[in-house]
Amino acid sequence: MKLALGPLLYYWSREDTLAYYEAAAGWPVDIVYLGETVCSRRHLLRLQDYLGLAEKLVAAGKEVVLSTQTLIESESDLKALRKLVKDGRFLVEANEWGAVRLLAQANQAFVSGPTLNVYNPDTLTLLADMGAKRWVPPVEMPRDMLAAMLASGNHPAGMETELFGYGRLPLAYSARCFTARHYNLQKDDCQFKCLEHPDGLTLRSREGEDFLTLNGIQTQSAKIMNLAHRLDELRSTGVDVLRLSPQFRHMERVVNVFRALLDGDIAPAEATHRLDRIMPGRPCDGYWLGEAGMAYTGMQAQA
């Protein structure tokens, strides 16, 4: 199983972002996803910057994938998307069907991102026909459904499966910016408040229960999805790549724990124990078991 560093979902300063990828070049991950998937107003890194980072990461032995914006609203969004597709040097993760169309027209292989809503083998086969070589299931897909997807006779040959295995779950996208709304600002004049919240803004119930995370137009879980303790199941189900979603602090340590786990140097229980101490929230794993996403079973009741 390979390890992937998912696209950075938050908005960090240019210095922090560059330093993060500089460091990531030396981390034991196989694949690095680059690019802005959440908000077109986030401009501290442009496509040229990402292409420069991509070259450095490739030189460091990483596979690089450029991720497209999930919600396309304007002609300038499309212009940015076309530029990204046109470069053509790196694999692209398509996060909506307009990107799929453009990539297929350009005869480029691509990764089918988690927001393409692939819930059945017919849709996956269609994507394979259009050039997808890897797919990321919706983050809500349970183990049993994924197993059925991969076991079905018409699972496209050679199609890799990448699972969201660690991090705050990206749950929803809106035209509205909830971070700007929190500061009583309009999106068009958001003053880039996301920069002040490198792990997002926690939304709590009125009883003080951490529930969701506001990240601009994206809403995430407050809890951290962690499937480290399910490694054996991930393997037997047929997961080829495990996606780790970036957090502001301790990401290198997160990567190292997963590397040690995959290499058999530490047991799932030890990995879980170590991750519990460095994750910026409480864990969850409910989606994998077909329950509410926020639920957590952890090491108990492991078959």
Place this chain on the structure above:
Amino acid sequence: MKPLLELICPAGSLPALKAAVDHGADGVYLGLKDNTNARNFSGLNFDARTLAEGIRYAHAKGAKVLMALNTYPQPATLARWHAAVDTAATSGVDAIILADPGLMAYARKTHPNLRLHLSVQGSATSYEAVNFYRERFGIQRAVLPRVLSLAQVENVVQHTDVEIELFGFGGLCVMVEGRCLLSSYACGDSPNTFGACSPGHAVRWEQTPKGMETRLNGVLIDRYADNEKAGYPTLCKGRFEVQGETYYALEEPTSLNSMELLPEMARLGIAAIKIEGRQRSPAYAAQVTKVWRAAIDAVKRSAETFKPNPAWMAELNKVSEGSMHTLGAYYRPWK
């Protein structure tokens, strides 16, 4: 010639269908009694008998019937969605409304003459996405998610042959439809696979010393003072706390009402206006259809002088969630 401002109304039941048709709907949309559509609520929707009667009734009065099969088929139960497409084709509906590309491929292959609409649950917000479904499956109409401003809608219309349908009135999703997993995160059932958001079985209402509390699978969605009217705990419309401030952090309990934009929608060539609310009563279907029929007729008579009649707006506010309405994303500052 493309249609202009067809009025498409919700039919959650046979009585609601008849009410909408009787009050001037150009078309109604409905679903079957299972998770093949995004209003999978007990007591709603159609079986073989009511579907046949509904189609007969609507067609006799010149109205179209559209069937929503707009959830995402899953491997273990794929046959259910295929059977639903077959049912739609043989029953004589005028179009089916789909979200899943795999299901579109099935419909296209099995029933090449069946008209396909792209559901709002397909999350297509650009003409590149809309044209993908056009090229691959020959869709004839797309319902756009409630995220674009009117200028952005115009850009889509100008770059596609596909008819564009917009939401006019009803419950408002603040998230991109089809791209929202908040419900499954909180309670396990998502609109994409289960066909419902914040489903009734996960809801608890409880009168406490602090006020009426509404919960979704245990999570406190809102708490109401004695002088406040408690609303259904749709989880994006609760009051939450962010950095010490308690407010409607995502969206107020409000309804979309885009009536004042009808002249602009006519100018853009919008093919149809959709009214949300299959979960609502036949009385709602009658009332909302009647008002929107009058408004669309007035716009078609004279778009330049059109103004929403205050009496219409008062009627609509009576049936709005929270008795409030908004222009939503059509009006840029809402974002």
